[in-house]
Structures are given as structure tokens and as C-alpha cells.
Amino acid sequence: MRLVIAKCSVDYVGRLRAHLPLATRLLLVKADGSVLVHSDGGSYKPLNWMSPPATLRVTDPSEADAADGVSEVWVVQAGKSDDKLVINIHEAIHDTSHELGTDPGLIKDGVEADLQRLLAEQIHRLGEGYTLIRREYATAIGPVDILARDADGRTVAVELKRRGDIDGVEQLTRYLDLLNRDPLLAPVRGVFAAQQIKPQARVLATDRGIDCLTLDYDAMRGVDDIESRLF
Known part of the structure; x- marks a missing residue:
């Protein structure tokens, strides 16, 4: 640096x-x-x-x-x-x-780590026929939270956040750009998943062909009483 x-x-x-x-x-x-x-x-x-x-x-x-x-x-x-x-x-x-050395990467907080684990276990939340390739898929610029395949066998990269903002979309864009250079994975499309996604982030993601998925953390943990909901 x-x-x-x-x-x-x-x-x-x-x-x-x-x-x-x-x-x-x-x-x-x-x-x-x-x-x-x-x-x-x-x-x-x-x-x-x-x-x-x-x-x-x-x-x-x-x-x-x-x-x-x-x-x-x-x-x-x-x-x-x-x-x-x-x-x-x-x-x-x-x-x-200054020589900074190799960075260990971002250590996710408890909720983000749980979201990643739960979505990997409940990969069907991405859509019918999805299968998990792996969590923390390593790349030269950092690990992709989840790498999966859709029902048609196409590769899908998922970036997870508690609150999804523009920086998260930019991060996923960089991953997609890199992954799509790999002929064994390409074409790779992206899914931006979060408990809350800011409107600006959703617009940017849509413009770049990235799908957005809002995650219900309580429902994924099995603590959400759906029958008691008013709507």
C-alpha cells in the first residue's frame, strides 16, 4: 500500500x-x-x-x-x-x-454467518431445483458466500448481507466478473440476498441483471409463528 x-x-x-x-x-x-x-x-x-x-x-x-x-x-x-x-x-x-501482507478477510457477524449457514441448508429458498455447490467458495478477491446450481444446471453466486446496500451489489458484481472468466463455471448469474435491501441497491442490482432475495431470518430459524401473523 x-x-x-x-x-x-x-x-x-x-x-x-x-x-x-x-x-x-x-x-x-x-x-x-x-x-x-x-x-x-x-x-x-x-x-x-x-x-x-x-x-x-x-x-x-x-x-x-x-x-x-x-x-x-x-x-x-x-x-x-x-x-x-x-x-x-x-x-x-x-x-x-507499507507492506500489509495477506488480509484474512471480513469476519461476518453472527447473523450474517447464520444466514449463510441457514440458506445453504435451505437452498430451496433460491428456487425449486437448486443445489448447493459449496459455502465460502474461494476466489482471488475473496470468498463467495454461496455457490449453487439452478434447476437448469447453471451456476449461481449468492452474496449475503444483513442489510443490503450498494456496496454489497458492487462486491457481488466483482465476484461475477471474475467467476464468468472461468469456463467451467460460466455463465454465472448473481443473487443478492439480505434481510433488508435498500431501494437504491435493488435498482442497481436489477440494472446489472442480479436477482434480489429478501430473507426472513426468524422463519429460516424456525422461530416465526406464521399462524399468529395478521398479514
Whole structure:
């Protein structure tokens, strides 16, 4: 992990265009090739970024840019498209690198772990004819919660959350992109399952062809008295 605090301007060039004027920002360069641009606000979300696979190339500025105070130019090129992130560094205030090692991954809380176990045991909740391949299916970017096959024998990747938001949909999208490169699994479709799914997450999932499934935790545990329900 490389951390650079610099006075810089940033341009995203490609299918979309975006510009960040000159300001002091934090630049994160990760081992997976991603580059993220952060400000001192906005919670955990970067102002702009390039997702992996990507390559970072550092070049000298043009004469015109040098005259404007640019000392070096970072060009972050996407691996799968013509999109690129161009970062004009005016002043590097801090530059350090750290070896973080292999991350053990996210340890799910009790409810998420129970949801995964219960859905694996009750795989029929995904639909008639579904069969379980395995839980915690390992990939290069992390484990898929549940990998299953539908009634037609097609592979299905399931991402489980207590509360489903846009980040969960993005996570499942990355898994699907990777799994669909495996000819033994492809085509792989996705199911985003949670106790509650935010409307924005449902819209994004639907737009990407991902099915949404709302899970009733109490019913899955067998503690829900269906006969006592009013509706």
C-alpha cells in the first residue's frame, strides 16, 4: 500500500468525464492495481478512483503543465477499457509505502454467518431445483458466500448481507466478473440476498441483471409463528 498526500488535480477520462480541481488530497495505490483519491471528508468513499485491473505510469509534465506548477503526471490506465485517471501532482507532501501482507478477510457477524449457514441448508429458498455447490467458495478477491446450481444446471453466486446496500451489489458484481472468466463455471448469474435491501441497491442490482432475495431470518430459524401473523 502506497500513501501519497499531494497537492493535485484529477481528471477521469473515458465513458464518463470528471474533474477535481487543484487541492490537497490523499492518494492510495493498492497492490491489486487500484488507485483511489480521497479528501478529508465524505466518509470512506473516494472522490474518484480506478478499479483493478489497472496500470500506473508516472511521466514528466508537458512544458505547459510544468509552467502551471505540475511536477509529475500519474496516468492510471484501466485494463479492460480506454478509461484512465490522470493525476497532475503539483507538490508531494508525504509519500510512504507499507507492506500489509495477506488480509484474512471480513469476519461476518453472527447473523450474517447464520444466514449463510441457514440458506445453504435451505437452498430451496433460491428456487425449486437448486443445489448447493459449496459455502465460502474461494476466489482471488475473496470468498463467495454461496455457490449453487439452478434447476437448469447453471451456476449461481449468492452474496449475503444483513442489510443490503450498494456496496454489497458492487462486491457481488466483482465476484461475477471474475467467476464468468472461468469456463467451467460460466455463465454465472448473481443473487443478492439480505434481510433488508435498500431501494437504491435493488435498482442497481436489477440494472446489472442480479436477482434480489429478501430473507426472513426468524422463519429460516424456525422461530416465526406464521399462524399468529395478521398479514
